[in-house]
Amino acid sequence: MQRTKKSYLSETVARLKPSGIRRFFDLASSMEGVISLGVGEPDFVTSWNIREACILSLEQGYTSYTANAGLLELRQEIAAYLARKFHIEYDPETEILVTVGASQAIDLALRATVNPGDEVIVVEPSFVAYESLVTLAGGVPVPVETNGDDHFKLRADQIERVITDRTKALIICSPNNPTGTVLHKEELEAIAQIAKKHDLLIISDEIYAELTYDDSYISFAAVDGMRERTILISGFSKGFAMTGWRLGFTAAPAEILQAMLKIHQYAMMCAPTMVQYGAIEALRNGEQDVEYMRKSYRRRRNYFVQSLNEIGLSCHMPGGAFYAFPSIQSTGLTSEQFAEKLLLEEKVAVVPGNVFGASGEGYIRCSYASSMEQLQEAIKRMKRFLDRL
Amino acid sequence: MKLTEKEIEIIEILEKDARIPIETLAKMVSLSVKETEAIMKKLEEMKVIVQYAALVDWRKVDGHEGVTAMIDVKVTPKRGVGFDEVAERIYRFPEVKSVYLMSGAYDLSVVIEGRSMSEVAQFVSEKLSTLDSVISTTTHFILKKYKHDGTVFDQGDQDRRIVMAP
Ligand SMILES: Cc1ncc(COP(=O)(O)O)c(C=O)c1O
Numbered sequence: 327m328q329r330t331k332k333s334y335l336s337e338t339v340a341r342l343k344p345s346g347i348r349r350f351f352d353l354a355s356s357m358e359g360v361i362s363l364g365v366g367e368p369d370f371v372t373s374w375n376i377r378e379a380c381i382l383s384l385e386q387g388y389t390s391y392t393a394n395a396g397l398l399e400l401r402q403e404i405a406a407y408l409a410r411k412f413h414i415e416y417d418p419e420t421e422i423l424v425t426v427g428a429s430q431a432i433d434l435a436l437r438a439t440v441n442p443g444d445e446v447i448v449v450e451p452s453f454v455a456y457e458s459l460v461t462l463a464g465g466v467p468v469p470v471e472t473n474g475d476d477h478f479k480l481r482a483d484q485i486e487r488v489i490t491d492r493t494k495a496l497i498i499c500s501p502n503n504p505t506g507t508v509l510h511k512e513e514l515e516a517i518a519q520i521a522k523k524h525d526l527l528i529i530s531d532e533i534y535a536e537l538t539y540d541d542s543y544i545s546f547a548a549v550d551g552m553r554e555r556t557i558l559i560s561g562f563s564k565g566f567a568m569t570g571w572r573l574g575f576t577a578a579p580a581e582i583l584q585a586m587l588k589i590h591q592y593a594m595m596c597a598p599t600m601v602q603y604g605a606i607e608a609l610r611n612g613e614q615d616v617e618y619m620r621k622s623y624r625r626r627r628n629y630f631v632q633s634l635n636e637i638g639l640s641c642h643m644p645g646g647a648f649y650a651f652p653s654i655q656s657t658g659l660t661s662e663q664f665a666e667k668l669l670l671e672e673k674v675a676v677v678p679g680n681v682f683g684a685s686g687e688g689y690i691r692c693s694y695a696s697s698m699e700q701l702q703e704a705i706k707r708m709k710r711f712l713d714r715l
Numbered sequence: 716m717k718l719t720e721k722e723i724e725i726i727e728i729l730e731k732d733a734r735i736p737i738e739t740l741a742k743m744v745s746l747s748v749k750e751t752e753a754i755m756k757k758l759e760e761m762k763v764i765v766q767y768a769a770l771v772d773w774r775k776v777d778g779h780e781g782v783t784a785m786i787d788v789k790v791t792p793k794r795g796v797g798f799d800e801v802a803e804r805i806y807r808f809p810e811v812k813s814v815y816l817m818s819g820a821y822d823l824s825v826v827i828e829g830r831s832m833s834e835v836a837q838f839v840s841e842k843l844s845t846l847d848s849v850i851s852t853t854t855h856f857i858l859k860k861y862k863h864d865g866t867v868f869d870q871g872d873q874d875r876r877i878v879m880a881p
Contacts (some may be wrong), residue, residue, distance in 0.1 A: 351879035364879040454881050507818075532836075569880075625728065627744040632742045675878050696874075698732070702739060 327659045336703040338461060345454050345679030347608055350665060354675040361704045363692040364675040366503060368648070372604075373615040383600045390599065396424025396575070396590040397602045403609040404575050412535070412545035414553060420580040423587055424597045424605075428533045428561035428574035429455060430590075432497075435529045435557045435576065436463035438585040445496040446529075449480050450683030451651070453503045453531065454487065454677035457683075465494070471685035474653055477642045478505040478685075482516035489520075495527040498546065500503070501534040504682045504691035505651045506644020508538055511549075528556045536565025536616050539624040540648035547577070557586075564647070565616055566608045571601045623648050623695065630694040630701050637709040648695040651679065655688040657715055665690055671714075672707040716761065721746060722754055725762065729755075733767035750863065772860075772868050783812075783828050783857040784835045785841065787821035789850040798822060801848040810838050821853070 333340060347364070354360050369652060395401060401418035408414050416422050425431040432455060442464040448456045450469045460467040468488050472478040498517070500509040504544060509517070521528055530546035547556040561574025576586065590596075626642065634641040634652045641652035654664045661678035668674050679686030695702060718726075724744050729737060738752050741751040755764070758764045773779045792799050805825055806814040813826040825843070829835040844852050860868055 345881070350735050351877070354878040360878055362874070362876070362878040367876060369874060369876065390746050555810045621724075621727075623726070628745045629739055629742040632745075642775060677879065698735070698739070698743075700735075 338464075342458050342461060342689065347454065347677055350669070350675065350677065354669055356558070357669070360669070360673045360675050361700050361707070362619050362675045363475070363694070363695070363696060363704055364677050365693050365695065366372065366649075367569040367693075367695065368564065368619065369695045369697065370567040370599060370619055371402065372566065372568050372571070373608075373612060375611055376462045376568070376608045380599060380600045380604035383603035388599055388603060392424075392599050392602060393585055394594045394596050395422070396597055397599075397606070400424055400609075401575075402668060403606055404577070405516050407609050408487050408545075408558075408577060410540045412543065412548050414558070414577075416544055416577040417580070421583050422575060422577050423563070423583055423590060425576060425590065426597050427563065427572045428531065428559050428576075430572050430594065431559045431576035431586075432456070432531065433459050433463075434586040434589055434651050435578075436460055436465065436495075437521070437589055438582065439527055439557075440465035440628045443491045443492060445490060445525075446494060447485060447488060447496040448683075449496075449498055449502075451478065451502075451504050451679060451686035451689070452491060452683055453499055454681060456499075460497075461612075466492070468493070469685075471683065472505075472507075473685070474642070474689060478502065478507040478651070479513060480517065481513075485517065485520050486524075486605060489524050489526075493524065493526065495529055496521065497529045497531065499531040499533075499539055500546075501644070501646025503534065503647055504649050504677070504679065504686065504689075505642075506511050506641075506647045506649045508541070508645030510541065510544075513542055514544060514546055518552050521555060522551055526555065530558050532558060532560045534564050534647040535560060537620055537623060537648060538583070539627060540645050543646075543686075546632070547549060557582060562605055562608055565619075566605075566612055567619060568604070573597055573601050573605050577640055626694045626696075626698060626701060629698070630692070630705070633677075633701075633705045634708075637660045637705065638712055639708070648693055649687050650692045650694055651686075652692065653689055654679075657712070659715075661690055663686055668708065668711055672711045674704050674707050674711075716763075718763070722758065725751065725754055726758065727765070729764065770864060770866055774860075781828055781830055782832050782835055783826065783860075784839075785855045785857065786825040786827060786839060787817075787853040787855075788823040788825055789821045789844075789852075790823060790848045791850060792822075793848065801846065804846060806842065808838070810835075821851075830879065868876060 401422040404422050405416050405418040436459050440463040444465045445468045446460045446465045448467045448469050450471050457467040470484050472480055535543045547553045547558045557578040559576050562568040631641050631643055631650050639652035641650050661680050665676050665678040677691040679689030721744050737748055741748045762774045773781050792798050792801055802814050810827050812828050817824050839854055852865050
């Protein structure tokens, strides 16, 4: 009797969408001379003093596991950093966890808190991982679409509209990937009201906190009454130009953090040791380099966003991160068509907005973490492309 | 003098790339081209921006390799003018690229560029060491320039990132 072969895959994984960035990656990688605005990472190489600290730790033979939660010395530095920069106090012994990138911290936050069928609100356009990580944790992602005409601000009433009995948590990301939108004090406070009213957990992805250009940054955990219900997620990738190091951290009230630590100790043991030594140096002596990079991104943002508007791609001024998210609606093309045509005809790689959720359709994500020469050339090519359409 | 944030920003950008198109520069600091031009003009007039220079790697140009030497000079300071008078006598020589007053084992650090070693040697023995206040000189020839004024020569600064990433 013929039996259909069983699948070895979990149904959840089988149903998971592959990342929309992948298709463009394959296409762009096969071409020569591409200007890439498709990357979500700094174009700076990690500062030498940080690399040096990592090398030194290897020379000194620090090659064994650290504590599950990370080197205490590093957690102390993280606590001091959060207090200094964002005015929030965390206990390094029980409320801070060093993770393998902010990515792992997001995963842990969801797995530690979501019950099967719990709904987690994801603000779109959003970082590509949230929805899938919610699904993998057994939760149900509930998108809330923000609006380009409103600078992709998350409005409290939008959240309230999708809240049900099963709503457990809300993931917010400010500055946002892909829109660059930063939520300001009043907006955060309005969201905080809703969170309190409906007893929501907030997963606050603050990986771009170091990269805000117009106002000083307010951490969601620092908003009145939010610390007790917020899992703060951050890391070294963006602000310190350390994407390849795979190092992040999370801070949360002890009960939640200890639950995350439980998963972490079984799944990961600890973050890589030498990388943690690099991170200690980053927090102790990295401030000036971060400031230098931030300044440099700010200038490029100013140049790039104004130029986009001038060539006819209307774009709001993003307050943070290093993405411009211009509308391409005037061209009549879908974001996928636009990105593909632009890549094939002018060899400029951008990410189509629909990759970040339905409300990203009609937009493209351009990273301006590239040299000024590259940005100027990209604008030239994009103008040529638009003039031809 | 006290400069505005925008003025300082313009200086920082120009210091790295003096040839940046003014339209680009203006956008980077969110000013109009006219405003940017006015600021540049003011900075030039005030001698905050002293010169727009090119950093050249002469080793790459046949017949122009040249020789650079750093010379430690001990001098006797003069009553009333200290080191300034002798420093001025030295920096007026066209061969001299820079002169610094130093703390430590010697007084003036003098950088000389010449076409050949013997040209530099001749300058030191005939012009520099014969000055009245000069007590002694120690000449160090530069064998290779790795980094100059913050710029690394021959740095492979290609983008190491993959083309698309989250
Ligand atoms: C919003 C957001 N969160 C998290 C991450 C992942 O950061 P990490 O490199 O620390 O895992 C990214 C990377 O692109 C991001 O854009």
